[in-house]
Amino acid sequence: MVSAQEYYPVNDGVKSINTNYTLFKNATLHLSPGKTISNGSLLIKDGKIVSVGKSVDSPKNAVVIDLEGKHVYPSFVEAYSTFGVKTPERSFGGRSPQYEATREGYYWNDHIRAETNALDAFKYDNKAAKDLVEAGFGAVSTHMADGLARGNGILVALNSEGNTAERLLDTRSAQFFSFNKSNLSQQSYPSSVMGSTALIRQVFEDAEWYAGGNVDTRDLSLEALNANMDLPQIFYGEGLYDDLRIASLSKETGVPFIIVGGGDEYKRIGEVKATGASYIIPINFQDAYDVEDPYQADFVSLSQMLEWNQAPTNPAKLDEAGLTFAITSNGLKSPGMLSSMLKKAFKYGLDKETALAALTTIPAQLLGKSEELGTLSPNAWANFLITSGELFEEETILYENWVQGSQNVIKDASIIDIDGSYTLNTGGKSYDMTISKSTERPSxxxxxxxxxxxxxVAYNDGWLNVTFTGDADKKEYTRVIAQVSPNTPWSGKAILPDGSETSFNISKKPSTETEEEEKEDDDKEEVAPEVMPLTYPNVAYGYEEKPEAETILFKNATVWTNEEAGILEETDVLVKNGKIAKVGKGLSAGGAKVVDATGKHLTSGIIDEHSHIAAFSINESGQNSSAEVRMKDAVNPDDIDIYRDLAGGVTTIQLLHGSANPIGGQSAVMKLKWGSSIDEMVLDDAKFIKFALGENVKQSNWGSYSRFPQTRMGVQQMFTDYFQRAKEYEAKKNSGEPYRTDYEMETLVEILNADRFITSHSYVQSEINMLMKVAESFDFRINTFTHILEGYKVADKMQEHGVAGSTFSDWWAYKYEVNDAIPYNAAIMWSQGVLTGINSDDAEMSRRLNQEAAKTMKYGGVPEEEAWKFVTLNPAKMLHIDDRTGSIKEGKDADLVLWSTYPMSVSAVAEKTMVEGVVYFDIETDKELKEKVEAKKNKLSTMMLGAKNKGLKTQPAKKNEKQRLDCDTLETLY
Incomplete structure (x- = not known):
């Protein structure tokens, strides 16, 4: 009857349809994680499960398969894949960046490709399908891995017997995103992870605006994005901080992203747990490094070693945190590695039922296919595995993987395992014979x-055929053929080298003590390996326990207050609840930790107004304005330079955008709380932005000839144009009419309204004057000129405008526009009433700013207290945080440094550095941490050598060079 209703012609013979049922009986059925039926039956027809249970009636036309002693599980579901969809290769070159989009009728940025449909590029890959099927997968969600918004994927059954119409389970499985640009365009923006973050945030605003009917023209990308919002939203990340970045985007956009993690979530599992997101997790654990050569071993950092040691705990940590996660084979060199990686994860604490769920019910749930995939239930697809025992046990064999009712034999279940040691008697001689890997590739x-x-040897259909030479040199051979049986000796006819026949018998030897010992050794390897404890942060010099605020009484210090009281001799300072509680002589406090500061100097913490440490990227160079990007989105809280800065007495920095464009990105003002989260470090109420002038922004030194502006005159015009646009944007916003939220314009409006403040990279007097005049024409003021090495020429105008100057102490002549720099710059600006500071713009200089401040005493005779303010109170004022830090005053944050001697001496050493009452650097603790770093490396090296000695695969030692970022560091994001 069904055949009679088909609408296509039959031109290749009589059309027949298999209407038979297949009944699997007497199996242990694992319907879903934690739900099992022993001696159960499974009935399938037309690629789907008809019924399942303890007792299932057998239809008359059923093919019955007895699975006594075997187990049946749902096939795995791959939630994140590129199966059958080739990622386009980059075919373009050239040095000149491209700034405009190449497509019409689509979104203004080429890297937003939500209109992509994976089906258009899909081609079923039989070889890749075979690999996935043999690893246990029955269905995959695949997509085009190209661009930030990647369009919709498809859900495919790995049924090599079927056709595309049968295999396609869903032509719209999910909508995909990433922070990576498209290979199909060389449009420059975004060029950084913070630019990608800002663009995706803007895209969702634009999509909502477009959906409201507010745009007259078609935008096929936004139409597709909106049309796909009913699908699961899967966002690909490449590590822990991408996870957190995606989670932040999820909160801002209201889109519940499913996060494809990086496998290192264990490092900050508390923060990951707080996201509340669902995850798709890779398990591509690293091989040990080959550290046999001590010289090569020095190349491997403690962080690399720790990752090898700790990463296998990641799935277990996610489970302990109560997070929902699926496991993906994505990232593995081949799907066949899945089994070994799972076994490793089990050794490190992953529960097997959790693993089963992460491969079956959870990915099905994330894809909205719980009724069709991941379980053995009526009306679900007949995708199931047949195994010799419980799925993840060491000795279990995967025999078959049925996909849409189509059988895929992985290993023949009829093959008897005959591994072992034997005695072969034939021709009057006795031989020792050992057979291994008999169920795979016998030897x-x-x-x-x-x-x-x-x-x-050959071993097929229950027959063993062994051929061996008469001795080590002769080519004549003896051949024995036997039908094997697992429990009785084998016998038969042997053919001797001369062609004559004789009898033979083969008997299995009993296990020897050595073999038993080897088996015991194998069992010992199952014991969970030693995992190094996590630290805060989980890198070298991380703390085993997260430091907390203490009540501390500094006694008899020379206290540099930066207040009217000046420098106080033999004075006490009490720190309590993160604040400076009291300043005076003869103080006491019950329960306080007393620090004898006799002969030492206590100051407020150094504040670096211009820093580029603790960041994954610095410049968003893809456009001439990047006001919408935020340095907070690129913070790296694990950067060792945070600890090094603390060792130099630095407690606060302004993490500035670079100088690749006239209007840069929003700053992140940070307290250097080593081991804390990004949110705990960044001061959200300190709102600043980087502007830039000079050679960098007009691209004098990096060969761009298509981006406006190309001259200093053009820079001025650009500022004027953008602020005029911002005024018009604000007028529209305040009109009560519908308006499109534009994050770039929102930021510039904040500047106009003195809600956000400009720190401008600058060098020559003409441009310094220019930017002040532009600001005055729009009735606001520039907050700070940084670098400003010609500030001494316009100090009077700066004082009149009310702008601060944050400069270098004695840098000059490192590029053309610095030729007029002099070391007296800071002193001259200060003498004219300009709020003056000394900054670093350099990770190395940042930890010796105390000495940089001292240079202003030599070059210009700045008094010592005022010179000290150049790196403490004055930058606090520049950053508008002087009400809470920058001086030692009751009620302020306890951001303090205890120096071994006069703080601006080259001999001065920071003995303790505290931020908000927490000691984040202590010179004695530092010595202990150094010893622990070496001890940990030695211990981990021993573990790696042990892994190599056991025959495990290793990888070459390789050195990861730390990239130091500065104002003109450019990134290319792909």
Whole structure:
């Protein structure tokens, strides 16, 4: 009847349809994680499960398969894949960046490709499908891995017997995103992870605006994005901080992203747990490094070693945190590695039922296919595995993987395992014979006493065929053929080298003590390996326990207050609840930790107004304005330079955008709380932005000839144009009419309204004057000129405008526009009433700013207290945080440094550095941490050598060079 209703012609013979049922009986059925039926039956027809249970009636036309002693599980579901969809290769070149989009009728940025449909590029890959099927997968969600918004994927059954119409389970499985640009365009923006973050945030605003009917023209990308919002939203990340970045985007956009993690979530599992997101997690654990050569071993950092040691705990940590996660084979060199990686994860604490869920019910749930995939239930697809025992046990064999009712034999279940040691008697001689890997690719070793003979083996359909030479040198051979049985000796006819026949018998040897010991050794390897404890942060010099605020009383210090009281001799300072509680002589406090500061100096913490440490990227160079990007989105809280800055007495920095464009990105003002989260470090109420002038922004030194502006005149015009646009944007916003939220314009409006403040990279007097005049024409003021090495020429105008100057102490002549720099710059600006500071713009200089401040005493005779303010109170004022830090005053944050001697001496060492009452650097603790770093490396090296000695695969030692970022560091994001 069904055949009679088909609408296509039959031109290749009589059309027949298989209407038979297949009944699997007497199996242990694992319907879903934690739900099992023993001696159960499974009935399938037309690629789907008809019924399942303890007792299932057998239809008359059913093919019955007895699975006594075997287990049946749902096939795995791959939630994140590129199966059958080739990622386009980059075919373009050239040095000049491209700034405009190449497509019409689509979104203004080429890297937003939500209109992509994976089906258009899909081609079923039989080889890749075979690999996935043999790893246990029955269905995959695949997509085009190209661009930031990647369009919709498709859900495919790995049924090599079927056709595309049968395999396609869903032509719209999910909508995909990433932070990576498209290979199909060389449009420059975004060029950084913070630019990608800002663009995706803007895209969702634009999509909502477009959906409201507010745009007259078609935008096929936004139409597709909106049309796909009913799908699961899957966002690909490449590590822990991408996870957190995606989670932040999820909160801002209201889109519940499913996060494809990086496998290192364990490092900050508390922060990951707080996201509340669902995850798709890779398990591509690293091989040990080859550290046999001590010289090569020095190349491997503690962080690399720790990752090898700790990453296998990641799935277990996610489970302990109560997070929902699926496991993906994505990232593995081949799907066949899945089994070994799972076994490793089990050794490190992953529960097997959790693993089963992460491969079956959870990915099905994330894709909205719980009724069709991931379980053995009526009306679900007949995708299931047949195994010899419980799925993840060491000895379990995967025999078959049925996909849409189509059988895929992985290993023949009828093959008897005959591995072992045997005695072969034939021709009046006795030989020792060992067979291994009999169920896979069998191999044989035959020995005559201690002499190993040439031999080969074939094992098919229950018949064993062994051929071996008469001795080590002769080519004549003996051949024995036996029908094997697992419990009785084998016998039969042997063919001797001269062609005559004789009898033979083969009997299995009992296990020897050595073999038992080897088996015990194998069992010992199952014991969970030693995992190094996590630290805060989980890198070298991380703390084993997260430091907390203490009540501390500094006694008899020379206290540099930066207040009217000046420098106080033999004075006490009490720190309590993160604040400076009291300043005076003869103080006491019950329960306080007393620090004898006799002969030492206590100051407020150094504040670096211009820093580029603790960041994954610095410049968003893809456009001439990047006001919408935020340095907070690129913070790296694990950067060792945070600890090094603390060792130099630095407690606060302004993490500035670079100087690749006139209007840069929003700053992140940060307290250097080593081991804390990004949110705990960044001061959200300190709102600043980087502007830039000079050679960098007009692209004098990096060969761009298509981006406006190309001259200093053009820079001025650009500022004027953008602020005029911002005024018009604000007028529209305040009109009560509908308006499109534009994050770039929102930021510039904040500047106009003195809600956000400009720190401008600057050098020459003409441009300094220009930017002040532009600001005055729009009735706001520039907050700070940084670098400003010609500030001494316009100090009077700066004082009149009310702008601060944050400069270098004695840098000059490192590029053309710095030729007029002099070391007296800071002193001259200060003498004219300009709020003056000394900054670093350099990770190395940042930890010796105390000495940089001292140079202003030499070059210009700045008094010592005022010179000290150049790196403490004055930058606090520049950053508008002087009400809470920058001086030692009751009620302010306890951001303090205890120096071994006069703080601006080259001999001065920071002995303790605290931020908000927490000691984040202590010179004695530092010595202990150094010893622990070496001890940990030695211990981990020993573990790696042990892994190599056990025959485990290793990878070459490789050195990861730390990239130091500065104002003109450019990134290319792909």
């Amino acid at each position: 044989v070793t035959v020995k005559d006493g201690e002499t190993k003979l040439g031999s080969k």
